Amino acid sequence: MSASVVYALAFYAATAILVIGVVRKIVQYAKTPAPLKIPTMPAPVTQGGVVVRMASEVVLFNSLFKSNKWIWIFGWMFHLSLLLAFIRHLRYVISPDSFLMPIVGFEMVQAFGKYAGFAMLIGLAGLLARRIVVDRVRYISSPSDYLMLILILGIAATGMMMSFVNHVDIVMLKEFMLGLLVFNIQPLPSDIVLLVHLTLVIVLMVIFPVSKLLHAPGVFFSPTRNQVDNSRTKRHLAPWAAELEADRKPGE
Amino acid sequence: MADFETPELQEYTVVPKLEEGTMAHVKSFTAKPKFQEPLGFPGELVDNWEEAVLTKMDDLRTRYRGFQVFLDSCVKCGACTDKCHYYLGTKDPKNMPVARQDLLRKVYRRYRTFAGKFFGALGIPGFVGAADLDKEVLDDWYSYFHQCSQCRRCSVFCPYGIDTAEISMAAREIMDSVGVGQKYCNEIIGKAQTIGNNLGLPQPALVDTLEGLEEEVEEDTGVAVKFPIDQKGADILLVTPSADFFAEPHVDGLIGYAKVFHEAGASWTMSSHASEAANFGMFIGSYDNMRKLSLRIRKAALDLGVKRIVFGECGHAWRVAYSFLNTLAGPFDFLDQNYPIPQHICEYTHDLIEKDVLKFDKSENDHMTLTFHDSCNVARASNMGDKPGGQIDIPRAVIKAACNNYVDMPVDTIGESTFCCGGGGGLLTDDLMEIRVKGAQPRMEAYKSVVDNHGVTNLAAICAICKAQFTKVLPYYNFGMTDIVSVHQLVGDALILTGSEDDVEAANSDDNNENESE
Numbered sequence: 001m002s003a004s005v006v007y008a009l010a011f012y013a014a015t016a017i018l019v020i021g022v023v024r025k026i027v028q029y030a031k032t033p034a035p036l037k038i039p040t041m042p043a044p045v046t047q048g049g050v051v052v053r054m055a056s057e058v059v060l061f062n063s064l065f066k067s068n069k070w071i072w073i074f075g076w077m078f079h080l081s082l083l084l085a086f087i088r089h090l091r092y093v094i095s096p097d098s099f100l101m102p103i104v105g106f107e108m109v110q111a112f113g114k115y116a117g118f119a120m121l122i123g124l125a126g127l128l129a130r131r132i133v134v135d136r137v138r139y140i141s142s143p144s145d146y147l148m149l150i151l152i153l154g155i156a157a158t159g160m161m162m163s164f165v166n167h168v169d170i171v172m173l174k175e176f177m178l179g180l181l182v183f184n185i186q187p188l189p190s191d192i193v194l195l196v197h198l199t200l201v202i203v204l205m206v207i208f209p210v211s212k213l214l215h216a217p218g219v220f221f222s223p224t225r226n227q228v229d230n231s232r233t234k235r236h237l238a239p240w241a242a243e244l245e246a247d248r249k250p251g252e
Numbered sequence: 253m254a255d256f257e258t259p260e261l262q263e264y265t266v267v268p269k270l271e272e273g274t275m276a277h278v279k280s281f282t283a284k285p286k287f288q289e290p291l292g293f294p295g296e297l298v299d300n301w302e303e304a305v306l307t308k309m310d311d312l313r314t315r316y317r318g319f320q321v322f323l324d325s326c327v328k329c330g331a332c333t334d335k336c337h338y339y340l341g342t343k344d345p346k347n348m349p350v351a352r353q354d355l356l357r358k359v360y361r362r363y364r365t366f367a368g369k370f371f372g373a374l375g376i377p378g379f380v381g382a383a384d385l386d387k388e389v390l391d392d393w394y395s396y397f398h399q400c401s402q403c404r405r406c407s408v409f410c411p412y413g414i415d416t417a418e419i420s421m422a423a424r425e426i427m428d429s430v431g432v433g434q435k436y437c438n439e440i441i442g443k444a445q446t447i448g449n450n451l452g453l454p455q456p457a458l459v460d461t462l463e464g465l466e467e468e469v470e471e472d473t474g475v476a477v478k479f480p481i482d483q484k485g486a487d488i489l490l491v492t493p494s495a496d497f498f499a500e501p502h503v504d505g506l507i508g509y510a511k512v513f514h515e516a517g518a519s520w521t522m523s524s525h526a527s528e529a530a531n532f533g534m535f536i537g538s539y540d541n542m543r544k545l546s547l548r549i550r551k552a553a554l555d556l557g558v559k560r561i562v563f564g565e566c567g568h569a570w571r572v573a574y575s576f577l578n579t580l581a582g583p584f585d586f587l588d589q590n591y592p593i594p595q596h597i598c599e600y601t602h603d604l605i606e607k608d609v610l611k612f613d614k615s616e617n618d619h620m621t622l623t624f625h626d627s628c629n630v631a632r633a634s635n636m637g638d639k640p641g642g643q644i645d646i647p648r649a650v651i652k653a654a655c656n657n658y659v660d661m662p663v664d665t666i667g668e669s670t671f672c673c674g675g676g677g678g679l680l681t682d683d684l685m686e687i688r689v690k691g692a693q694p695r696m697e698a699y700k701s702v703v704d705n706h707g708v709t710n711l712a713a714i715c716a717i718c719k720a721q722f723t724k725v726l727p728y729y730n731f732g733m734t735d736i737v738s739v740h741q742l743v744g745d746a747l748i749l750t751g752s753e754d755d756v757e758a759a760n761s762d763d764n765n766e767n768e769s770e
Contacts, residue, residue, distance in 0.1 A: 028320065029317060032314060032316070032317040032320055033316075034316065035539065035579070036575065036579060037575045038415065038575070040404060040407045040408055040413055040632055041631065041635055041643065041668070042635065042640035042641040042643070042644070042668060043635075043640060044640060045635075045638065045639070045640060057413075061411055063331075063408065063409055063411050064329070064331055064409075064411040066408070066409055067335070067409035067410075067411075068331050068409075071329050071331055075329065075411075127329075131330075134330060135269055135270050136270060136330055136333035136334065136345065136348060137328070137329075137330035139270060139345045139348070139351065140330065140333065140345075140348065140350050141328055142378060142379060142381035143378075143380075144367070144379055144380040144381060207367075210365055211367060211380075212324070212327045214324040215327050215411075215412055218321045218324055218325030218412055219411070219413075221321045222318070222321055222322075222325070222412050223321075223413075224407050224413035224415050225412070225413040229635055229640065231575045231578055231579065232592055232593060232594075235579060235582045237579055240315055241539065244540075248547075252547075252550070252551065252554065
């Protein structure tokens with residue numbers, strides 16, 4: 001079996017694990033009731049306010065900023081550059097005549113995505129250094145916590161090598177990726193750096209739904225952040241809690 | 253006085269280097285069968301407890317979204333590691349919020365996640381932060397989940413809002429369900445459910461105490477301020493922590509509420525059936541027990557035919573009242589919908605101040621310079637008024653209406669960042685004195701800074717636990733045990749009662765002033 005076929009099958013499997021795994025967790029979170037109002041106060045008193053609060057958490061990492069400026073700067077740099085790099089990578093999977101192509105192909109988008117790699121390395125290195133140097137963070141770290149950072153560092157480093165040092169045949173790569181989308185396996189460039197890059201990405205996809213990377217969907221379901229402070233004016237009752245009320249007689 | 257060293261206060265709180273195991277020996281007394289069984293818990297550790305622990309954990313995961321999300325979402329970033337007063341005061345790493353959560357999370361990961369099962373089968377569960385459940389783990393749970401005051405300071409600073417209080421409540425509920433309960437909480441819940449209050453004071457004792465207070469106030473002011481109880485047809489039901497009936501400085505707060513009601517001309521009553529605002533059901537994470545206690549308040553309100561419910565000064569009681577009461581014991585469609593249901597006594601007094609109904613002689617409090625200790629459950633788990641942050645502004649507004657000298661403690665130790673008193677969450681028991689004293693260190697440091705730099709003499713609070721805790725721990729740090737005062741004690745002392753000697757004097761001096769100006 002050629003490397004192209006192995007990677008194609010691995011990508012399909014990883015995608016299935018990622019999508020099914022994350023969707024299952026999201027369904028679990030969505031279906032589980034939050035029986036009590038527990039927003040961390042002061043909290044917004046309107047649904048619109050909750051959207052603003054959640055946005056400030058997801059976009060700016062507001063609570064983390066209040067907590068620790070070092071973790072915030074490293075963490076925020078890493079996540080923002082991850083987003084930029086992700087957008088840059090879309091050019092490998094959207095067809096040249098897609099309406100998105102002009103946006104993704106825009107030079108600024110590509111340049112931002114390219115140089116974001118440096119910010120990503122700095123952010124990840126900072127987080128890793130804290131994990132090693134700060135006694136409190138070292139105490140709470142398991143081998144998997146270090147390895148996850150190293151994994152993403154590996155992805156960023158191999159990606160940057162291909163951007164800045166050792167260019168790969170991206171036309172061929174794009175044909176492989178576009179082929180995957182229509183179940184038509186095309187040859188994959190047999191560049192070792194690319195193969196390492198893709199292998200690490202596949203590992204990341206597989207561990208996502210069974211690891212702390214679930215913080216990504218999790219934050220949106222966090223009752224301390226997504227609940228409206230309106231408990232006095234609006235009665236909040238979970239289905240299982242409503243069932244308990246069968247023991248209350250009328251007038252009681 | 254004690255077999256541990258009281259920490260030395262610094263000018264500001266320094267994050268210590270960790271020292272493993274410094275607090276592993278701290279074990280609150282466990283509950284005997286006679287305190288466990290009435291609450292629906294097994295009397296002692298059940299035979300198949302490992303399995304029962306996992307079953308209960310699964311039950312909670314399907315009923316509490318927060319619990320499930322918090323178990324999955326922690327990335328071990330370390331943001332919370334220096335936020336807990338118990339870590340800051342003890343240096344024990346298991347008192348870091350994330351490490352405390354991990355005591356439970358590692359068991360969840362081991363038995364309920366693919367990663368934990370996989371590496372567990374390989375014999376290296378620790379590789380992914382998982383661990384086998386054994387007696388040692390259970391002992392750690394008992395130790396460290398009773399070194400958490402559920403104050404939620406960590407949840408303010410967590411990027412995902414992970415609230416260790418939710419984890420420690422779940423852990424306590426799991427332990428109760430396998431027969432390992434805490435004596436302090438469970439004995440108290442039993443008393444509140446049978447007698448009506450945490451102290452087990454029966455109705456005649458309450459009547460007697462309140463009559464004593466009426467005499468005392470009348471002697472003091474010359475005004476017949478009433479302390480009604482079980483009075484049918486009153487407009488307002490006051491539900492207050494039972495410590496208010498006799499403990500110092502709590503009782504001075506109760507006198508303050510009574511004076512405010514008197515001055516407002518309100519018709520009010522307390523209830524012997526619901527003579528307790530505190531709800532320890534929350535501390536043990538038991539929805540059932542919390543609900544039973546809340547329904548006593550509903551019943552009292554219905555039986556007495558009141559139109560409004562007002563809560564006295566009590567932190568976690570206000571959390572249960574503000575955030576949960578409508579859920580647990582609502583709907584309150586039989587009460588007057590023109591007022592908040594329920595209302596905090598500070599909201600009630602603040603309203604009267606805004607309407608200019610109350611007259612104060614602030615100089616009565618001039619012998620003090622005050623600061624305000626934001627109680628954790630008020631600041632981070634409830635609100636007052638109708639705008640975010642009212643729980644922080646309104647008590648201060650009430651204090652400032654009654655006092656001339658007020659200074660806030662450093663900004664990172666108040667409001668949403670407030671440090672717990674060290675005795676909340678079911679820890680206010682003598683068998684936990686060491687953790688209570690050490691956990692108070694950050695608050696004491698903040699207090700010391702305003703004592704030293706701004707001449708502050710007293711600390712006001714609106715929580716029965718904070719008041720009792722400070723009375724005990726202030727002397728450990730060389731402050732006076734009477735430094736702690738009730739907010740409504742300040743109100744009561746400065747309030748000019750119509751017809752009192754002060755009122756007559758004030759009226760006379762007004763006349764004099766008018767004469768002079770003529």
